[in-house]
Amino acid sequence: MTMTHTTVDLYRIHDRRDELLARAKSVHFAKWWAQFLAAQEREYANPAWPEIPGLGEKSREAALGARHARLLSASGRLEALAFAYALTGDARFAKHAREIAMCLAVDETPWMDPVVHKAIYPELNADLGYATLCYRVAASLGWLAPTLDDADKGRLLDLLADRAAVIHSDAERGAWWGDAPNSNWTSHLMHGLGAAALALWPSRPEVARPWSAMATDRMRRMLDLAREEGAGLEGVGYYMGCYLWPLMYGTELRNVTGENLFEHEFWRKCALFPLYHTLPDLSGRTPVGDSHYPGLGGSAFLAGVAREARDGIAQWQVHRMYERSGPGMLDLVFYDPTVPEVAPETLPPCRVFHSVQIASFRSGWDKDAVYGYFHGGSNSWSHCHLDLNEFTIDAYGERLAIDHGSWNYTPHYFWTVEPQISTAWHNTVVVDGADQRQVPRYRMSYDAREGGDCYSLLEQYLGCPEIQMLRGDATTAYADMLDRCWREFVFLPPDRFVVYDNLATNGARVQRHFQWLLHSPHPMTECGDRIEVRGSKAKLVVQPVFPTGWRCRFPDRLARAHALPDRPLHECQCLSLYPPWIHIWNESPSKPPYPQWDDRGGVRVYGPDYQYLVVLSPQRAQAEVDWRLEPLQAPGVEGVRITAGDRVDTVVFKRQGGDYAVGPVTSNAEKVVIRERAGQVTALAVWNGSRLAHNGCVLLDEPAPVNRAVVRGGR
Incomplete structure (x- = not known):
């Protein structure tokens, strides 16, 4: 008895043809649809399985890579032609797609990337490209089904059954992506398995149902997470x-x-x-x-x-x-x-995603808005860089303080810390030139603490329309050198950020070398008490308030980028702020007193506490710096007062101690932000404080410490 093979149109394209064809001619799709059909016309003239030039002259690894690239390319061509046929009914597209499918079915090239992924995961037999191949064959089979005879359908169903079994087997044997509900590998591999299972559903239920059950379970767990x-x-x-x-x-x-x-x-x-x-x-x-x-x-x-x-x-x-x-x-x-x-x-223009330790701030939803981004997380999370407590700033249609993002992957990416991944290539604090701690990438949950001692938690968030503030605690990521690494990030809409780094070195008898880094695609110029990052439409005014006696330099990032082959070169400038640094031999005992490492010689030469307080003001390119800064300092307290016309912002951070008086502020709070206009307080924020007076006027008097951010005066 001859078996008749039943196929499945996974997206019901044939049933929806009229609907989709009408949509293809609509305003959003008409241009793309014409280009898509023209591309299929050109594809029809190409060989189904093109020869690879110089294949016999390539090394074994290079030849495998070239064949695998041809395989993936062919699957993409197959999918596009099959889709075009399902919508247009043009038999030419179906004929060429069938030729590709039959070549793909008999090609002996491994479906797993034989060069990079197989080297990293030699114990596995399926990867992202493998899953893509499964999906494309499964979808194309359903779209081409009206033009395929039963033998062709059987060949492609056999191919799907054979290849999907590998994904299922790897997952059953403990492949990491078989149980990693925070990873794109899990969703991709499970989709490949699930699409193949659903294509096999009518004809091979004995394998299709357990495979689909596994895929469905993993997808649900990803959504649950x-x-x-x-x-x-x-x-x-x-x-x-x-x-x-x-x-x-x-x-x-x-x-x-x-x-x-x-x-x-x-x-x-x-x-x-x-x-x-x-x-x-x-x-x-x-x-x-x-x-x-x-x-x-x-x-x-x-x-x-x-x-x-x-x-x-x-x-x-x-x-x-x-x-x-x-x-x-x-x-x-x-x-x-x-x-x-x-x-x-x-x-709301500002949002904190507490589950993944990310914060986003903006002055509004217009295209010229000021935008700030700040993140914690874990250096055990997949695809992370070593950049906890990093910020970025965009304004007036220009990127001003940037993250480089990813360069192209190479085998080196998986074995070492390439420059664009390192702490020093991000807007972070670098200690002794070292990277933040890291561990092998962990895969189970969104708990930043679970994967290892290299995380930053976003804490102490307070927000109202006039003030946004929070802390990133990255102490564990620097714990080989620091006992405290807190970055306070304050946004004062519409166009001011205050960044305060509260750092404490550990007990090692060494001098730590700190760098406070900022990267931009635009030129940087030191202008006395500030640095300006100058774009064509906008600029970022960088004003270090602390440490007293700060200095800056501009490390060369592009020289390193040019030295690396096969990398896209990202135009980038770097600013490094550093505190006074003592390395001259034979200093007079009067400066500094010895020993250096404790208080027996008097005042310590340096450490253990270090602070950076930097005001960042994005402006339009031609705008003048029409504000002034006043440093505020008392024992255990640093702050700044920013005056711009009749607007005054006061920001204070307490590291240690009890009550304090600094500038116009008297309080016991850990953090205070006060915004004034024409002498009237318009907004304030207090963290862990019960008393606050400003210019002698009591703004807070509570029996116990409170955390509060409010707009005053009915605004």
Whole structure:
């Protein structure tokens, strides 16, 4: 008896043909659709399985890499041609797609990347590219099914069964990505397994059902892990891909089995995470970790979120992305034009994602807004850089204090700390030229403390419309050298940041070398008591208040970048602020007194406490510096008073002690921020204080310490 093979159209493209063709001609898709069809016309003239020039002359490793690249390219061509056929019915596209599919089915090239990933994970047999191949074959099979005979269907179903079994086997044997619900590898591999299982669902239920059950379980666990805020910990670039796979699998699963993953609360929350990473001018998102800049990728993910959650904020982002770079094939599948977009103006401009230790601040939702980003987290998290307590600043359509983001991956990336990953290439504090601590990447939860002693927790958040402030405690990441590493980050809307680093060295009898670093793509100039970062549209005025006697230098970043082959060169300047540094031999005993390491010789020469207090003011390029700073200092207390016309901001930090009086402030609070206009206090924030007076006027008198941020005067 001859078996008849039943296939599945995972996205019901054939059933939705009229709907999708009408959408393809709509305003968002018409240009892309014409280009897509033209590309398939050109593809039709290409050989199904092109020869690789010079293959016989390549080394074994290079030849394997070239063959694997051809395999992945062929699968992408197959998917596009099959999709074009399913919508247009053009038999030429189907014919060429079938030729590619049959070549792919008999090609003996390993589906796992044989050069990089196999070297890193020799015990495994499946990787990201492997999962992509499984999905593309599964989807293309359903789209091409009307043109395939039963033998062709059988060959492709056999191929899927054979390859999906490898993913399942690796996961059962303990592959790390088989149980890593915070990793894009898990979602990607489980999608490959799940798509193949669903394609096999009608014809091979004995394998399809347990494989789909595994994929569904892992996807649900990923959504559960992110349920609190819909946030991710691998950087926003990887986030967009990591959660695209559950979106795709959820769609496929519902179409085939009726099971619904979209009832999960993750989908109703997740649109805000990329939104608060998006720069005001829409040129990209904050490229922390291995994320990239420029560009707003991930429109298909947000289109699906808008559709499933009826989320207008997601739809607003989708439309802005279409305006800048256009849609893609999956956008046509997921986009729902009936979801009205909702602009973000009604949302708070500032947001802390406590689950992943990320904070985003902005003066508003306009394209010229001032934007600040600050993050903690763990140096055990996947795709992190060694940059805990880093900040970035953008303003008036220009990036001013930047994170480099990721360069291209090479095998070296997995074995050493390349420059762009190091602490010294980020807006951080560097001690003795060393990196922050790190451990092998950990994969189980969002608890920053779980993976090892190399984390920063964002704490002590206070916010009101006039003041935003919080602390990043990265002490464990520096604990080989420091007993305290606290960075206080204060945003005074619309255009002022105050950064205070409270540092304490450990008991080692050495002098620590501190650097406070800031990176920018723009030139930097020292102008007396300040440094100016000068872009074409905006500038960043950097004003160190403490340490007294600070000095600065401008380390060369590009020389190192030019020395490394096969790297995209990122234009970047660096500012290094450092405190007085004593290294001259044979100093007179009168300066300094000896011994140096304790109080027996009098006042210590240096340490153990160090403080940086830096005021950062983004301005338009031609604006004048029309404000002045007044340092405030008392035993155990540092602060600054910023006067600009009739506006005065006072910011005070207490390291130790009880009550204090400094400048106009009398208090016992650990942190105080007071904003004045025309002599009237308009807003204040207090952390862990019960008493506060300003210019003799009592602003706070409580029986016990409170944490409070308020706008006064009815504003």
